[in-house]
Structures are given as structure tokens and as C-alpha cells.
Amino acid sequence: MRRRLLAVFAALGIVAAAVIAAFAAADIRTDMTAFLPPGETAAAQFLFRELQSGTAATIILIGIEGAEPEALARASAGMAGELRSSGLFAFVNNGDFSTEGSGGGQDFLFRNRYLLSTATTPDAFTADALRADLRKLLDGLTSSAAPLVKRFGFADPVGAFLQVVQTWIGSSHVEQRFGVWFAPEGGRALLIARTKAGGLDIAAQETVTAAIRAAFEHVHPGPGARLLVSGPAVFATEAARAIRADTHLISIASALLLAAFLLWQYRSVFVVAVLAVPLGLSIAAAVAVVQFAFGFVHGITFGFGMTMLGVTVDYPILLLTLRRPGETSGEAVVRIWPTMVLAAASAALGLTGMLLSSFPGLSQLGLFSVTGVLVAAAATRWVLPALIAAAGVGPVERHPSWLKRAAAARRHPAVFAIPVALAALLLLWRGGPAWESDLANLSPVPQEKRDLDAELRRQIGAPDVRHLIAIRGDDAEAVLRRAEAFDPVLRRLTEQGAIAGAEIASRFLPSARTQLARRAALPAPDELRERLRTAGEGMPFRNNAFDPFVADVDAARGMAPVTRDDVKAPIMAARIDSLLFERGGGWYGLVALVDVKDPDAVARAVAAENDPALTYIDVKAETDRIVAASTREIWRWLAGGALAVVVLLAVGLRDSRRVLRVAGPVAGALVATLAILSLAGARLTLFHLVSLLLMVGVSIDYGLFFNRQESSAADAQRTLHSIVNCNVATLLTFGLLALCRTPILRSIGMTVATGVLCAIVLAFVFARPRPRSTAAGQ
Amino acid sequence: MGTLSAVKESRASFREEKSLAALATPLVSEGTLLYAAPAHLEKHTTAPTQEDLVVDGDQLTIRKPSENLNRTLRLEQQPQIRALVESIRSTLAGDLRTLRRYYSVGLDGSPEHWRLTLVPLDSGTREFLKLVRIDGSGHDLVGVETVEPNGDTSHMTIRPSPG
Numbered sequence: 001m002r003r004r005l006l007a008v009f010a011a012l013g014i015v016a017a018a019v020i021a022a023f024a025a026a027d028i029r030t031d032m033t034a035f036l037p038p039g040e041t042a043a044a045q046f047l048f049r050e051l052q053s054g055t056a057a058t059i060i061l062i063g064i065e066g067a068e069p070e071a072l073a074r075a076s077a078g079m080a081g082e083l084r085s086s087g088l089f090a091f092v093n094n095g096d097f098s099t100e101g102s103g104g105g106q107d108f109l110f111r112n113r114y115l116l117s118t119a120t121t122p123d124a125f126t127a128d129a130l131r132a133d134l135r136k137l138l139d140g141l142t143s144s145a146a147p148l149v150k151r152f153g154f155a156d157p158v159g160a161f162l163q164v165v166q167t168w169i170g171s172s173h174v175e176q177r178f179g180v181w182f183a184p185e186g187g188r189a190l191l192i193a194r195t196k197a198g199g200l201d202i203a204a205q206e207t208v209t210a211a212i213r214a215a216f217e218h219v220h221p222g223p224g225a226r227l228l229v230s231g232p233a234v235f236a237t238e239a240a241r242a243i244r245a246d247t248h249l250i251s252i253a254s255a256l257l258l259a260a261f262l263l264w265q266y267r268s269v270f271v272v273a274v275l276a277v278p279l280g281l282s283i284a285a286a287v288a289v290v291q292f293a294f295g296f297v298h299g300i301t302f303g304f305g306m307t308m309l310g311v312t313v314d315y316p317i318l319l320l321t322l323r324r325p326g327e328t329s330g331e332a333v334v335r336i337w338p339t340m341v342l343a344a345a346s347a348a349l350g351l352t353g354m355l356l357s358s359f360p361g362l363s364q365l366g367l368f369s370v371t372g373v374l375v376a377a378a379a380t381r382w383v384l385p386a387l388i389a390a391a392g393v394g395p396v397e398r399h400p401s402w403l404k405r406a407a408a409a410r411r412h413p414a415v416f417a418i419p420v421a422l423a424a425l426l427l428l429w430r431g432g433p434a435w436e437s438d439l440a441n442l443s444p445v446p447q448e449k450r451d452l453d454a455e456l457r458r459q460i461g462a463p464d465v466r467h468l469i470a471i472r473g474d475d476a477e478a479v480l481r482r483a484e485a486f487d488p489v490l491r492r493l494t495e496q497g498a499i500a501g502a503e504i505a506s507r508f509l510p511s512a513r514t515q516l517a518r519r520a521a522l523p524a525p526d527e528l529r530e531r532l533r534t535a536g537e538g539m540p541f542r543n544n545a546f547d548p549f550v551a552d553v554d555a556a557r558g559m560a561p562v563t564r565d566d567v568k569a570p571i572m573a574a575r576i577d578s579l580l581f582e583r584g585g586g587w588y589g590l591v592a593l594v595d596v597k598d599p600d601a602v603a604r605a606v607a608a609e610n611d612p613a614l615t616y617i618d619v620k621a622e623t624d625r626i627v628a629a630s631t632r633e634i635w636r637w638l639a640g641g642a643l644a645v646v647v648l649l650a651v652g653l654r655d656s657r658r659v660l661r662v663a664g665p666v667a668g669a670l671v672a673t674l675a676i677l678s679l680a681g682a683r684l685t686l687f688h689l690v691s692l693l694l695m696v697g698v699s700i701d702y703g704l705f706f707n708r709q710e711s712s713a714a715d716a717q718r719t720l721h722s723i724v725n726c727n728v729a730t731l732l733t734f735g736l737l738a739l740c741r742t743p744i745l746r747s748i749g750m751t752v753a754t755g756v757l758c759a760i761v762l763a764f765v766f767a768r769p770r771p772r773s774t775a776a777g778q
Numbered sequence: 779m780g781t782l783s784a785v786k787e788s789r790a791s792f793r794e795e796k797s798l799a800a801l802a803t804p805l806v807s808e809g810t811l812l813y814a815a816p817a818h819l820e821k822h823t824t825a826p827t828q829e830d831l832v833v834d835g836d837q838l839t840i841r842k843p844s845e846n847l848n849r850t851l852r853l854e855q856q857p858q859i860r861a862l863v864e865s866i867r868s869t870l871a872g873d874l875r876t877l878r879r880y881y882s883v884g885l886d887g888s889p890e891h892w893r894l895t896l897v898p899l900d901s902g903t904r905e906f907l908k909l910v911r912i913d914g915s916g917h918d919l920v921g922v923e924t925v926e927p928n929g930d931t932s933h934m935t936i937r938p939s940p941g
Contacts, residue, residue, distance in 0.1 A: 070836065070852060141798065142805045144821065144831045144840065146932075147859070147906060154800060178852035545800035 004390040005270070011387055012273050015280035022284040027296040055578035056232065056463065056592070057199025058090070061456040062212060063228035064221065065188040071221035073178035076189040078219035079212075080180075083193060086211050090574035094191040095169070095181030105569030109164045110152075112566075114556035116510060117160035118167075120518040124158050125528065130535035133157040138539055155548040167507050168572070183459040188228075190460045194574050199233040202240045209237060230453040235445045239742075240299070242445075246740040247303035254733040258313065261732060265725055266320060270391035275316045277387055278379035282312045286371040290364050301364040303737075303745055311347075311369070311698050312376030314726040315340060318705065319380055320388070321722030323395040324715070329388040332395075333381055342652040343704045344377035346645045347697030353637025354690055359630045365690055373697065399721045406720065406764070413765045420668040420762070423675030433674050435631070436683035463503060463592030467599060469606055470615045471589035476564065476580060479589040480511035482613055489605050490591065498602055500595035505579035508572070515561035525554045627686065634689050641693065645700065662703030665762035666696055672762075673755040680750075687744045691751035698730055698752070699759030706767030716769055727760045785870065785917050787814045792821075794934040811936065816871045819863070833863050861903045865896050865910045866922060881910070890915055 064075050080094040114120045123129055137157050140149035152161055175182045181190040193212075197204030209229060216227040259272045290297050318340060323332035351373070354366025409416075427433065457464065471486065473479035483506035490502040510518075523531065532546050564580065567573045580589050596602060599618050606616035649659045670692060677688065702723050710716045730752065737749025789812050796805040809823035823829040830841040838851045838859065853860040861880040868876040877883055880903070881896035894912040898904045906926055913921040922934040 073852060138805070139827055139844075141796065141801075142807050142826060143823070143829050143842065145842075146796065147862075150906075150930075177850055179856075540801040540803040540805075542800055542802055 004392070008270060008273055008387055008391045011277050011383070012280075015277050015284070018284040019280045019287075022287040022291070026287050026291040026302075028302055029296050029298055055194065055581075056468075056590075057236075058195045058197070058233055059462060060193045060195060060208070060212070060229065060231040060234060061453065061460060061462060062191040062193065063183070063188045063230075063456055063459075064191075064216070064225060065228065066224040066226045067222040069177055069182065069186055069189075071225075072182075072187075072189040073180045075216070075219040075221035075225070076180040076191060079215045080191060082215040082218060083191075083211065086215075088196060088208050088211055090194040090196050090577075091571035092191060092193040093571055094189070095176055096179055105168070105567075105572045106165070108567070108569060108572070109168065110156075110161050112556075112559070112562050113156065113160040113164050114522060114553060115515040115518055115559060115562055117163045117518075119158055119160040119163040120521055122521040124160075125521065125523050125531065127531045127534040130157065130531055133159065134532075134536050134539055134541065138541075154546055155552055157546065157549060168575075181460065188459070190456070192460050192462055194578070195233060199231075200236055202237055205233045205237045206241075209234060228452060228456065230449065230456050235449070235453070238445050238449075242741045243299045243303065243745075246742050246745055247299060250303055250733075250736055250740065250745070254736050257732045257736070258729060261725075261728060266393065266396065268391070268393050271320070271393050274384065274387045274391050274393060275313065275320075278316050278376050278384055279312055281379045281383070282372040282376035285375040286368045289371045290368050293367055294360070294364055298361060298364055300361060300742070300744055301368050303740075303742075311694070311730060312372050313729045314698065314701055315344070315377050315380035316384055317725045317729060318701075318722050319384060320393070321396050321725055322705075322715075322718050324718070325395050325397060327395065329385040329393075333385050337381060339704050339708055340377060340380070342649070343701040344373055345652075346648055346700045346704075347373050349644045349648055350641045350693055350697045350700070352644075353634065353641040354693055356637060357630065357634060359634075359686065362630070362634070362686065362690055369694060369697070396718070396721065399717045403717060403720050403724070407716075409765050410767070416762060416765045417668075420672055423672045426675045427671065427678065430678055433678050434683045436685045458500075458595050461501060461594050463594055464596050466619050467593045467596040467602065468617050468619065469591035469593070469602070470617070471591065472613045472615070473587045473589070476582075476587050477511055477513070479580060479587045480506045480509065481513060482611075483589050483591070484511055484514060486591070486609065486614065489609070493602060493605055496598075496601065498596070498598035498605075499593050500597070502594060503579060503592040505576060505589045509562065509564060509567070509576055509580065512561040512563070519557060519559065519561075522553050522557050524557070525550050528553055631686055631689070634686060638689060638693060642696070645696070649700075658707050661707050661766055661768060662700065662763075665703055665766050666699045666759060668762045669699055669755055669759035670696065672758040673751060676754050676758075677751065682747070682750070685744075685747060687747050688751050691748040692755065694748070695752045695755030695759065698726075698756055699763060701726065702760050702763035703767065706763050706769065708769060710769040719769070720764070723760060723764075727756055730756045785813075785815065785872075787812075788870070788918070789813075789939040790919070790936045791939060792934050792936050794932060796930070796932045798930045799928050810939070813867075813870045816873070817867065819867050819870070833867065838863065857900060858903045858906065861898055861900065862907065862910075862924075865912070865924075866919075869894060869912055869914075870919065 062079070064072050064079070067075070076094045077096065080092045080096065083089055083092045109116065134157060137149065137153045140146065140153060143149070156162075175184055175186065177186060182188065183190055195205065195208050197208065199205065212229055213227065262272050262275060263269065287297055287302075290301060318336060319329065319333055322336050323329060327335075348370045351366050351369045354362050355370055357363050357366065456462070469486075471479050471482050473482055483504050487504055487506060490499070490504060493499050494501055506514075522528075528550050529546075532550070533543065536545075564573075564576055567576055578590070579592065580587070582588070593602065599621075603616050603618070606614050646659065646663055649662055650656065653659055653662070673692065673695065674684075677684065682688070705719050705723055708719065710719065734749045734752040734756070737745050738753060740746045740749065789810065791808070791810050793806065793808045796807075798805070806826075807823050808825045809821065809829075812818075812820040812822075817833075817835050819833040821831040823831075827842070827844055830839075832839045832841075833853070836853050838853055838856075839849070840851075841848050851859065853863060864876055864880050868874075874883065877896070880900065881898055884895040884897075886893045886895070892914050894910075894914070896910040896912070898907050898909075904927070908925045908927050911921075911923040911925075912919060913923075918938045919936050921936060924932045
């Protein structure tokens with residue numbers, strides 16, 4: 001006995017080692033992008049990736065509210081200072097564009113103002129234009145603002161510098177209060193930052209989020225003050241955290257519940273150890289196969305995989321419960337194997353549809369499930385009997401008394417057909433189940449947080465992450481020239497109200513051609529001095545008043561055009577890099593659109609350019625299209641899988657009425673589940689479909705075993721008991737998923753739990769176990 | 779200074795003449811002043827262009843209808859503007875302590891004709907402000923003169939209004 005137990009624990013130890021090794025070798029990822037399909041066209045794929053993992057994904061929006069504006073402004077300045085010195089950010093901008101706030105950028109812009117500013121035109125340097133400028137200067141000098149006016153007025157009466165600064169600060173409607181950005185109502189200070197780490201680098205983004213919270217604690221502007229942090233990276237981090245918390249909870253809770261249930265049913269501590277072997281083997285194999293095939297295992301696959309326990313545990317449970325008194329476990333497994341192999345094969349066949357999907361996440365789930373099911377069945381056949389014998393687990397002797405009474409339900413199967421018919425009618429009347437095409441609703445980030453993100457984005461004038469225009473060129477200059485030509489279209493769209501604004505690289509860094517044209521517009525010193533003299537007639541300016549201006553214009557006439565490499569201030573370099581960059585040998589300019597109100601107008605305007613260098617992408621529309629295509633595909637696989645399962649059953653059972661008795665209740669359960677989900681107001685996603693596939697795989701077992709040949713009433717009892725136990729095991733695991741925060745896991749849980757409940761009832765009442773002729777025997 | 783701190787509110791009209799090195803003739807502006815103890819100051823320029831400057835506590839608001847300008851600053855963030863504001867406000871409030879935070883303070887003359895000479899302590903402020911001279915008679919200010927390092931000066935003559 002002792003030695004046999006030792007063997008059980010040795011087997012358990014080997015399996016545990018296999019599971020640990022499989023998980024250690026697996027690269028578990030939690031970002032949603034790994035789960036979602038890529039775009040259809042090359043351009044869409046590029047932009048999709050750029051939006052998800054590029055610079056747009058590293059933008060973090062910060063709001064501080066709940067205190068007096070002055071206190072908020074102080075907090076904003078304090079936080080910006082601390083975050084800038086943390087080294088985690090490419091830039092932190094709170095609206096303070098002083099030389100210190102811009103990291104020396106202001107001096108750079110002042111030096112290069114005549115090449116960078118749109119104010120540099122030949123017209124701006126005519127005597128007439130200068131005359132208007134001088135009048136304005138005089139007015140400024142008379143006013144209280146004289147100390148400020150004096151600072152740049154004599155060196156730059158044409159206002160080139162102010163124009164450049166204005167471009168950089170943004171045409172956005174952000175209010176400036178106490179030197180920093182405020183939301184229009186004035187109750188919220190705003191900051192925008194870009195992390196150095198990639199938006200999908202979850203570990204690094206968690207550090208960033210912690211740094212922001214710490215900075216807020218240090219400057220805490222008062223007891224009621226709140227910190228708001230948002231952005232794609234923040235969402236990714238939160239989603240990852242939610243998925244991680246869910247999977248931890250689910251794996252522990254479902255394992256515990258299942259163990260408790262098995263202990264109660266089989267009255268042996270060893271039974272849990274024995275059952276853990278096929279389960280462990282199936283999970284280790286599934287993780288290893290997915291890792292091998294995909295190079296990583298997604299957190300959702302993993303969380304879902306833990307619930308595979310609830311499916312794969314069916315086979316060992318069937319063996320344990322169906323074993324007759326006096327029969328060895330080896331004999332029992334041989335007896336039930338034909339039915340079990342048919343059950344496992346149909347389940348695997350049904351799930352193959354998922355495996356072949358072009359949706360990487362679904363494909364993983366499919367591979368995981370198919371592997372899990374097949375390995376669990378094989379382990380039940382070839383490993384489990386020896387372990388059961390070694391552990392000395394006996395057959396189940398007692399069956400709950402209510403199981404005997406349950407057979408009465410079979411007398412009136414029509415009673416159970418009525419709700420199914422009603423469910424079918426309901427579905428028909430509602431025009432089929434409602435579909436969810438918005439992938440955003442699958443995110444574990446709650447709607448209110450996404451609303452807050454949209455609000456902060458609008459207030460701060462940060463670009464929309466949904467709409468984007470890309471400009472492609474052979475080099476940076478080509479992209480900038482194309483951008484300059486396209487800019488008037490953007491201004492027109494802004495005037496029309498189709499967009500609230502746009503950011504385009506050429507506004508910050510004009511093309512060399514444009515800069516050279518500006519340089520050519522600058523008059524020679526003597527000429528400029530003469531024009532200033534004419535312009536200033538009748539005004540009290542002395543002859544040498546504008547010497548700094550003349551000198552700076554003359555210096556600009558000898559300057560080389562500013563290039564990206566000349567921009568050293570981090571805040572400015574980061575801004576340009578997000579709008580103009582090289583990828584794979586080509587140069588790209590991104591036009592970031594702010595608050596897009598009329599996407600069609602933008603799409604039309606881009607189409608009207610009729611230029612392959614320009615691409616407009618509506619990320620949401622693109623995603624919706626991908627999801628719709630994947631959904632159509634899944635439907636095809638679902639139908640194909642169903643057909644294959646029916647064919648398999650027909651071959652395996654060789655009796656069309658039995659095929660109907662096995663497959664019919666499953667179809668009925670499908671209809672009932674869809675109707676219940678519809679009544680619950682659920683909108684179907686891809687993941688519901690997947691769950692339905694899984695539920696079909698599980699419930700085929702029920703029909704197959706209920707319709708087996710039974711040689712005695714006791715056997716029939718055992719069958720019912722075993723199927724009920726299988727069902728409870730599935731409910732214990734999938735039922736738990738319904739409590740998850742991650743919508744994907746939740747929808748899988750709800751669907752499978754509802755489905756298997758309907759399936760067991762229907763499979764039972766419609767089953768007609770064939771009385772066995774006494775001659776046949778196994 | 780004690781007599782000044784007794785004043786709770788005062789109104790006056792002003793005429794300001796700025797002489798700039800870059801200009802051949804001075805720039806002249808006129809308007810009214812309002813002071814309410816301890817920290818409220820208004821300067822309304824009526825000619826040649828309307829402009830309203832209001833200082834209240836730590837907040838400075840400048841409005842210029844002709845340019846659609848309406849800006850608010852926090853004085854704490856603008857130490858140089860703060861120094862200028864305090865030269866007048868703290869003098870009116872009789873707040874010698876605040877004055878001494880920004881300037882070295884010299885006082886000459888009699889209670890009937892006194893002169894306060896303020897030299898900025900902060901080097902940043904000294905870059906654009908050499909000194910401020912404030913002339914007074916009793917608890918009224920009659921003149922404020924600022925001198926900048928480049929020789930630019932501004933001279934404001936103040937005439938108290940009754941009430």
C-alpha cells in the first residue's frame with residue numbers, strides 16, 4: 001500500500017514538474033494587442049501597430065482637480081518638475097513654456113525665428129507692414145506690459161518669435177492660468193507627458209504610473225484633491241492588472257472548489273491527487289504546445305486554460321463514477337473507452353474551428369482546448385487506471401436518491417421541448433442575437449475611465465487616438481513638403497468644424513525648401529534699415545532703436561535650414577519625433593487629429609488629394625471591419641465544425657436516431673443559451689461564439705453517455721451520477737469565470753455555464769438508453 | 779509708514795511719462811488709480827489706449843479691450859513683476875517688512891515731503907530695474923519714478939481724488 005501510494009505521489013510530482021516547466025518556459029503576455037488580429041492591408045497594419053505601440057500609445061494625460069486654482073497650479077508646476085527629473089519621460093508639458101519649462105527650447109526658437117516662423121514673408125518686411133508693427137510696438141510700450149514688450153519688441157517687431165511660440169504652445173483652447181494649463185472650467189490643471197518606455201511595456205508603464213502617483217503625493221494640493229491619469233499605456237497596464245488578478249483568482253478558486261467537490265463525492269483524499277495527474281498533464285501539454293506554436297501564451301488563454309480543468313476533468317470523473325462494483329479501473333476504462341473516444345474526438349473537432357481562425361487569440365484558445373481535451377482523454381485511458389488502482393480508490397457505491405426520481409422527467413420530453421421552441425421563437429422575433437462589434441467593450445477598463453480619457457484629451461487638445469492621417473515619403477524633406485502642401489486642407493477642415501485641430505510636423509519643422517524661401521525673403525541690412533526709417537516716420541523711434549532686429553535678420557540670412565537634429569530641447573524633439581519618423585527605410589509623417597467630429601469629411605478630403613502617399617485611417621472602423629470579418633469566419637468554422645461533428649457521430653454511432661438524440665439536445669441548448677443571453681441584454685462577441693463551441697464540446701459527452709447501451713438500472717444510475725458530476729465540475733469552473741472583471745473571461749463563463757445547464761437537462765430527457773442484449777458483453 | 783497703513787481706500791488720477799533710450803520723445807499715458815487695503819490695487823489707463831490692470835492678492839489681471847487681451851498671472855511665479863507691484867502696494871499699505879523683502883529701502887525728507895528710494899535686492903530684478911523713487915506728502919503718494927539699467931525711465935505723477 002505504502003509503495004503504491006509512493007507511486008501515486010511520484011506520478012503527481014512528475015506532473016507538477018511538467019506543469020511548472022511548461023509555465024516557466026511560457027512567455028505569458030497580457031497586452032490586448034497580442035490577442036487581436038492585425039489589420040488587413042499593409043498600410044492599415046502599419047498604422048494599427050503605430051497607434052497601439054508607437055508614440056501615440058506612450059502619451060499620458062494627467063489632470064489635477066479638487067482644490068483652489070492657485071493650489072492646483074502650484075501642484076502642476078511641482079509635479080512637472082519632479083516628473084521631468086525622474087528620467088522616465090521624453091517630455092512633461094504643463095503649459096509652462098518659459099525657457100526653463102521648455103528645456104532651453106525657447107532660446108532655440110528665438111535664434112531660428114525667421115526660418116521657422118510663418119510670419120517670415122516678403123510682405124512682412126515691406127515699409128507698410130513694418131509701419132503697422134511699429135505702431136503696435138509703440139502702443140505696447142505705453143501700456144503696463146511695457147517690460148514684457150521691451151523684451152522682444154526691438155529685436156523682433158514683426159512678431160516672428162511670438163508666432164513660433166504660439167505654434168508650439170498650441171492653438172488648442174487650453175486655458176492658461178497662473179502660468180499652466182487649465183481645463184475650460186478652471187477647476188482642473190492639465191499636464192501631458194510622453195513616456196520613454198513603449199506603451200505596451202507593462203512593467204515599465206507600472207513604474208511610470210507609480211512615479212506619477214508619488215509626484216502627486218509630494219505636491220498634494222489639499223485634502224480634496226484628486227489625481228486623474230489616463231492614456232493608452234495606463235489602460236494597457238490596468239487591463240493587464242485586471243487580467244492577472246482574474247487569472248490568479250480563477251485558477252486558485254476553481255482548483256479549490258473542484259478539489260472540495262471531488263473530496264465530497266469520492267470520499268478519498270487520494271482521488272484529488274489521482275485526478276490532478278490527467279489535469280496537470282493536459283494543462284502542461286496545452287501550455288507547451290501553444291508556446292511552441294505561437295512563441296507566447298496570452299494571459300487570457302492562460303486564464304481560460306485554467307478553466308479547461310472543468311472540461312478535461314470530465315473524463316476522469318466518468319471513469320471513476322461509471323466503474324461498477326467489483327470491476328477494476330482497467331476493465332472499466334476499456335468498457336467506456338469507445339464512447340469516451342467519440343466524445344473527445346467530437347469535442348476536439350468542434351474546437352478545431354477556433355484553432356484555424358485568423359484571430360491570434362482565438363487560435364491560441366482553440367489550440368489550447370484541443371490539446372487539453374485530447375491529452376486528458378489519453379491520460380484517462382492509459383495513465384489513470386493504474387493510478388486509481390495504486391491509490392486504492394474504489395468504485396462509487398452510493399448514488400443520491402433524487403437521481404432515481406429524475407428518470408420520471410423522461411416520460412414527458414415534450415414539456416422540455418416547449419421552452420426550447422419558445423427560445424427559438426424569441427430569437428426569431430428579435431432577429432437573431434445582438435452583436436457587439438466594438439472591441440473597446442471587451443476591454444477590462446470601465447466605460448467611465450474611457451469617458452474620462454476622451455474628456456481629458458479634448459480639454460488638453462491632445463490628438464485623438466482613433467483617427468490618423470499618414471504621409472509617406474522617401475526622406476524627411478519629402479514628407480515635410482507633402483505635409484506643407486496638405487496643411488491648408490487641415491486648416492479648412494478645422495474651419496469647417498470637421499476637426500478641432502491638427503498637429504502636423506511641418507508646422508514645427510518646415511521643409512528645407514520653405515526655410516530657404518523664407519531666408520530669401522529677408523532684406524539686406526541696409527535695405528531693412530532704410531525701410532524701418534520710412535516705416536517709423538512720425539514715430540519717436542531713434543535711428544538705432546532696431547539695431548538688434550537688423551542684426552538678427554542679417555544673421556538669419558546666413559543660417560542653414562534647421563533640421564530635426566538641430567532640435568535639442570527634449571520637449572520639442574519628442575514632439576517632432578512623434579510626428580515625423582523613419583520606419584523600415586521609409587519616412588512617415590503622422591497627422592494627429594484633435595476631436596474629430598466628422599470623420600467622413602476627413603476621409604473625403606484625403607481621398608480628394610488622390611495621392612498614394614497619403615492614407616487616412618479610422619482605427620475603430622478598421623478594427624470593426626477586422627472583427628466583422630473574423631466573426632464571419634468563425635461562423636463558417638462553427639457551421640463546418642458542427643457538420644464534421646455530426647458526420648463523426650454518424651460514423652461512430654451508425655444510427656441516425658441516436659445521432660439526433662445526441663446532437664439534438666446540444667442544438668436545443670445552443671438555442672436556449674442564445675435566447676437567455678439575449679434576454680440578459682448581452683451583445684454577442686467573438687468570445688461568446690468560442691464559448692458556444694466549448695459548450696458544444698462539453699455537452700456532446702452528455703448525449704453520448706446518456707444514450708449508451710445500459711445493461712442494468714444500476715448502470716443507468718451510474719451514468720446519470722457521472723454526468724451530473726461532470727456538469728457540476730464544469731459549472732464550478734466556468735461559473736467562476738462569470739465573476740471576472742475581464743469582459744472576455746466573463747462572457748466565456750456566463751455562456752458556458754448557461755449552456756451546459758441547458759444541455760444536461762435536454763440531453764437527459766431526450767436520451768433513450770438502449771437496453772443491452774444479454775449476449776453482448778464487455 | 780505708520781500714517782500710510784491707516785489708509786483703507788484711496789483714489790487718484792495719474793499721468794505717466796516714459797522716456798526710453800530707443801525713443802526720441804517720451805510716451806505719455808493717463809488714467810486713474812484705486813487702492814483698497816491691504817492688497818488690492820487697480821490701474822485704469824484711459825488714454826491713449828484703454829487698459830485695466832488689477833492686482834488682488836497674488837493675482838494680477840491685465841485687460842486690454844483693443845487687443846482682446848485678458849490675462850491672469852500669479853505674482854509668485856513672476857518675481858520681477860511682483861517686485862514692481864510691491865514697490866507701490868506695500869508702500870501704500872505701509873508694509874515695510876514686505877518692502878524690505880524686495881528692496882533695500884532708504885527714506886529722506888519730512889512727513890510733508892518724503893522720498894522713498896528702493897533698490898532691488900534680487901539680481902534678476904536688477905537686470906531690468908535699477909531703482910524706484912516714491913515721493914509722498916503725508917499719507918498720499920504724489921510721484922513714482924522708475925529707472926532701468928539702460929537709462930529708460932518712467933515718471934508717474936499722482937493727484938489724489940477727493941473721497
